[in-house]
Amino acid sequence: MQIAYIKELPTKIGEQVTLRGWLYNKRSSGKIQFLQIRDGTGVVQGVLTANRSAPEVFQSAQALTQESSLVVHGIVRQDNRAPSGCEIDITSIDVVHLNSEQFPIELKQQTPQYLMDHRHLWIRTGKQVPILRIRDAVMHAIRQFFYEYGFIATEAPILVGTAVEGTTTLFKIDYFGQPAYLSQSGQLYLEATAMALGRVYWIGPIFRAEKSKTRKHLTEFWMAEAEMAYYDHNDNLTLQQELINYIVNRVIDEREQELMMLGRDIDLLRAEVTLPFPRITYQAAIELLRKKGLEISFGDDFGAPHEEELSNHFGKPVFVELLPKSIKPFYMKRDPSDPICVLAADLIGPEGYGELIGGSQRVDSLDELKSQLAEENLPAEPYEWYLDLRRYGSVPHSGFGLGVERTIAWICGIRHIRATIPFARQINRLYP
Numbered sequence: 001m002q003i004a005y006i007k008e009l010p011t012k013i014g015e016q017v018t019l020r021g022w023l024y025n026k027r028s029s030g031k032i033q034f035l036q037i038r039d040g041t042g043v044v045q046g047v048l049t050a051n052r053s054a055p056e057v058f059q060s061a062q063a064l065t066q067e068s069s070l071v072v073h074g075i076v077r078q079d080n081r082a083p084s085g086c087e088i089d090i091t092s093i094d095v096v097h098l099n100s101e102q103f104p105i106e107l108k109q110q111t112p113q114y115l116m117d118h119r120h121l122w123i124r125t126g127k128q129v130p131i132l133r134i135r136d137a138v139m140h141a142i143r144q145f146f147y148e149y150g151f152i153a154t155e156a157p158i159l160v161g162t163a164v165e166g167t168t169t170l171f172k173i174d175y176f177g178q179p180a181y182l183s184q185s186g187q188l189y190l191e192a193t194a195m196a197l198g199r200v201y202w203i204g205p206i207f208r209a210e211k212s213k214t215r216k217h218l219t220e221f222w223m224a225e226a227e228m229a230y231y232d233h234n235d236n237l238t239l240q241q242e243l244i245n246y247i248v249n250r251v252i253d254e255r256e257q258e259l260m261m262l263g264r265d266i267d268l269l270r271a272e273v274t275l276p277f278p279r280i281t282y283q284a285a286i287e288l289l290r291k292k293g294l295e296i297s298f299g300d301d302f303g304a305p306h307e308e309e310l311s312n313h314f315g316k317p318v319f320v321e322l323l324p325k326s327i328k329p330f331y332m333k334r335d336p337s338d339p340i341c342v343l344a345a346d347l348i349g350p351e352g353y354g355e356l357i358g359g360s361q362r363v364d365s366l367d368e369l370k371s372q373l374a375e376e377n378l379p380a381e382p383y384e385w386y387l388d389l390r391r392y393g394s395v396p397h398s399g400f401g402l403g404v405e406r407t408i409a410w411i412c413g414i415r416h417i418r419a420t421i422p423f424a425r426q427i428n429r430l431y432p
Ligand code: 4AD
Pocket: 164, 165, 184, 185, 186, 187, 208, 210, 216, 217, 218, 219, 221, 223, 225, 226, 355, 356, 357, 358, 359, 360, 399, 400, 401, 402, 403, 404, 405, 406
């Protein structure tokens, strides 16, 4: 008998197969039992009838409890009413582990707090499997995109001695008696690697002691960061929009069924990522928002309401570019035609999903970088290695960081990013 995955069953109609999985749910009407079996690739219904199944098989099925693990042997039958397009007529069952205790996640509404407390079990149920399968496709699409573009995959350290994105969100740790931090961004290291390899990227874990408890912030998340020698601000934005377009189309190709299980409007998603994405200067965005009655003035950072208004206005990802230096980190290059602004852009996602990407052209002159460090009251000494990049063969270069979880939340159409990662870390959550 051939071992099969549930996702492959539509190609195996009429064949005898063996499935290895778990009992997701069960319905019975005395003479007939319906077992929902899942294996991580999908869910299929298995059928047993009292008059056709062997009595011992029928009885062992009756004893099965939710999330018990089992190996099922049966014949695949086409059924156009089934979401998977087929069912299994079960001939026998090997019970691998019969749960004696009631599974803690009942397949009905439970509070987010309860579900997050049981995240290790919650991930087996409902929408969590399709979401995590979409996460897999997003990660793969990012790697594939950069590979096809000729980028070199690289790494940055997680234990670091310097801040990138300001000192307020650093997790401080003791490194053999010396202060160290968990990385807020691999950018500075990628800048060094880009000077060696040209164009580089990584997908790495990022740590931020975010005091804000919102649906868009985690304290540990994943960022896809890229750094490109000889790319200016415009080249940077062109690459970013191509990346987003690529990811979304790949996910639609590879995970259409999962998107449908989440009830995602796939046509909308496809329309949102048609190129090019609109671009608006920070200055023009402020004027637009004020016209729409929101309170904001030049030099303010956007809050969630501002981002939401912009995303509704454009209905697509939108680049807000040329932002004031005062609200941006030390490494961004000033706009030569308006030095109070920097050659940076934030990509605001549609449907209120917030900032998906932050990026900029980097300062490439030594004197300018030194003075911008001083402006931020950052000591030069820990950045000496970074300053070296401007001492030896400095070139114009740019880069960006894409928030992986926010991107997944948008693609899945789920409100809170805590469900886009297997085990979310938030200000009040370190368990499980
Ligand atoms: O805009 P950010 O802070 O940019 C940087 O760290 C740059 N050094 C990246 C670079 O240029 N290489 O972060 C980039 C993206 C944001 O746009 C957002 O999508 C995501 O990372 N992000 C978060 N996602 C989840 N939880 C948080 N607390 C996040 N903070 C930022």
